[in-house]
Amino acid sequence: MIKLMIWISALFISQCFATPTKLTVVSEEWLGYTNANGTGTYCDIVKAVYGQDYQLELITTTWSRALNLVETGRADILVGGYHSTNHKLVFPQYHLDTEYPLYVIYDDKAHNITQIEDLAGLTVAGRKDYGLAKFLPQSSYFYGLDLIDDSAKFIEKNRVDAVLTYKVNLALADPETRYTHQVIGKEARLYLAFSRTALGHKLKEHYDRNIKQLVKLKQLQQYFPNPQEYLHADFDKIVSEN
Known part of the structure; x- marks a missing residue:
């Protein structure tokens, strides 16, 4: 009985200290938003949404390669996509920013x-x-x-x-x-996009749940260059719609 209790305790401790699931997050480099060193507005939002539950690897590359990496399941999250009928990707309900x-x-x-x-x-x-x-x-x-x-x-x-x-x-x-x-033209919403996998659907739900909470707690504005850019992102609509 004592050995069983020790084994259960060891298993519990090992689970507590297990390495979090690693997520590969890819994007093109947009200065101030997705910098090559893993900083910037969108990188900071991704960290705020996923950082407590996952280990994040942030990679900047060409847009074509970033898109392909997520479409083929070699990366988990694409930053800065436009909501589309791309059947290889999963899009969340809530946006990341509002593009000019x-x-x-x-x-x-x-x-x-x-x-x-x-x-x-x-x-x-x-x-x-x-x-x-x-x-x-x-x-x-x-x-x-x-x-x-x-x-x-x-x-x-x-x-x-x-x-x-x-x-x-x-x-x-x-x-x-x-x-x-x-x-010329209209404003467009920017989104995260995910691989069409079980993990991708899980990450989508995680984003919608956490981004809504961050908006309610007024924790997103700190990641934007100035109050005007935050207001233009139109996050408050997320709260007003619910």
């Missing part, structure tokens, strides 16, 4: 662009795998890029008429601000 509207970069000496319809018949560059082509008129030609960095150079070389990107990437796309930046 799309911007178009163009030469105002060659074109007058004020709305998405003005891109009809034009060649427009943008990050491939971001789903940007779906915003364009049917007569537009989408020129997919692996990187948005200095993509305005394609306008100068007359390879494209315009570049489509989000506000956060404007400085990367046109670092010298040589061209006109025109807001």
Whole structure:
């Protein structure tokens, strides 16, 4: 009996000190949001949601590779995805952030662009795998890029008429601000996305439960650069809807 009690106690202690399940979290590097060193707004939110229950490995890579890693089950969480009909991924109910509207970069000496319809018949560059082509008129030609960095150079070389990107990437796309930046399109919600596995569904439920609690406790604002960015994320709607 004593040996049995010792064995049960040892088993209990070993479970208490067992290494937490390791999660691989992947994203593209967005300065200030998903930095290569594992810091930034979105990294901090992921840590706040999962850090107490899981061991986290945060990796930045190209968007295409990050997406593929989660789709194929070689990584567990994709940071900064757009809710889509991608059947290889699982999306939570609640968002991670609210992205600013799309911007178009163009030469105002060659074109007058004020709305998405003005891109009809034009060649427009943008990050491939971001789903940007779906915003364009049917007569537009989408020129997919692996990187948005200095993509305005394609306008100068007359390879494209315009570049489509989000506000956060404007400085990367046109670092010298040589061209006109025109807001175009609508805001979009950013999400975490998970592998379509039993663990992925579990992580989705974990996120929805914990992010709601963090909003209620007003613990998310500290991770944003300023109060305005937090308000724009529109997290309070999570509480008001419930």
